[in-house]
Amino acid sequence: MKIRTYEIGDTEAIMQLFYNTVHEVNICDYTQEQVDAWAPTHMDADLWTDSLKRKYTYVAEEDTQIIGFGELEDNGHIDRFYCHKDFQGKGVGTQILKQIESKARSLGIQKLFTEASITAKPFFEKRGFITVRQQEVERRGQKLINFVMEKTISLSAIVLAGGQSSRMGQDKALISLQGVPLLRQICEIALSCAGEVYVVTPWPERYQDVLPDTCHVIHEVPLPGETEPHGPLVGFAQGLDRVETEWVLLLACDLPHLQVKVLQNWAMELEKTAPDAIALLPRHPKGWEPLCGFYRRQCLPLLNQFIEQGGRSFQHWLAQHSVQELPISNTQVLFNCNTPSDLERLASESSSQ
Incomplete structure (x- = not known):
């Protein structure tokens, strides 16, 4: 064809x-x-x-x-x-x-x-x-x-799949929920909301068989002179460098309660976001929720500058700039599956439905 x-x-x-x-x-x-x-x-x-x-x-x-x-x-x-x-x-x-x-x-x-x-x-x-x-x-x-x-369509999505999954004891991205690996589930949801979806990971070959064909894979690479894991901020910057749309949706790969309708409703808030805000993010008592929200592509120079100065914390970087709060009614959407007990909780919820 x-x-x-x-x-x-x-x-x-x-x-x-x-x-x-x-x-x-x-x-x-x-x-x-x-x-x-x-x-x-x-x-x-x-x-x-x-x-x-x-x-x-x-x-x-x-x-x-x-x-x-x-x-x-x-x-x-x-x-x-x-x-x-x-x-x-x-x-x-x-x-x-x-x-x-x-x-x-x-x-x-x-x-x-x-x-x-x-x-x-x-x-x-x-x-x-x-x-x-x-x-x-x-x-x-x-x-x-x-x-x-x-x-x-002025929206792309980045899915981060570079975590060590140390607390889970196994690769979270490959955990199967109702027969579908969690990473694939997140990517399919992202594809329903964004024109292009980029998966940033140090291990492209590990996930190539579970990703939807229309996703773009970005090989996350260590920064010069670094060998230790550098965290999600650097992975986000490497993904953002490939994005061409004004806005990008950033997602972690361990959000099992994420829903298409919720993200679509959130995306409708982008038109109302203040021009000086670099991001539209949910907020919790400890700070911003950086891995389930929207960022303007124009924040990339600010992000790169922060990284070049040794910064690796999302919270510290966001504290330096204007961020608009994304109001959410159901905080369960932000639930991260990080530990075996979290996984047991999911299994219990699934069996009771």
Whole structure:
């Protein structure tokens, strides 16, 4: 499969794919009258060509067959987005959306939005879109329900997997919870909230088989003249050097209660963050919670300067700068699985559910 830009000769195949998908896939969630109005038998090829040319249209192709397409507009709107019925659930839509997000970032678009059908809503939810509202639209006299959904793409994520796990006695990142290694669980949650996810670790080969394919691995290296573990601050700096978005979500790999919906709601607070704040973080009685919150990429020079002066403490670094508190209602989200007793507690919670 390859993803390429639209060509004028694609119009007829795209129109047929659109018609077939609506009538054979969306029919599961809409009536025959509704799909007939949505995708009528007779459509104007010239109007379709003009529309496809005006937008950033991407086509998925398999052995010269068009198996999916998606459209992006200059304002961040994803218009038509369809996959062939025989290629549903095979990563076609994911690859088209990835190309659309990449193009949107290159255009400086910070937020994508779409009107997703009942059928498409779960697809967009799994890829970090949140529902703004349900609405009813009219097509040729028929009323159809869809959902206005949006996703902030000015956000990347860094997952730190460089801890020694000394208190646990085994590698926390590889602990399996309900059959899924904890590191993979955290990465999948991050992928649902951020456009790019970077895993920073001194041991890339240790985790290569458990990470989602779309994660980027950054090999954490010792600082010049140092051989001892240098802690998460340096790992964060090495990851932040690769980030291109304005904001980055930083996560530890041992947060078993982390939830997609919670992070998505937190991300909505970024627009309200003071311009001089380098971070938006939860706070606890002992200080900031640095490994489950948001940082501006522009803090990297300040961070590097602190490290060059010998600083290794997140709390000491954050105390020198403006940080905005992220209000949280459920502190359980911040629970770290650090010890065997913590693991037993998780197992007990899981068995009682």
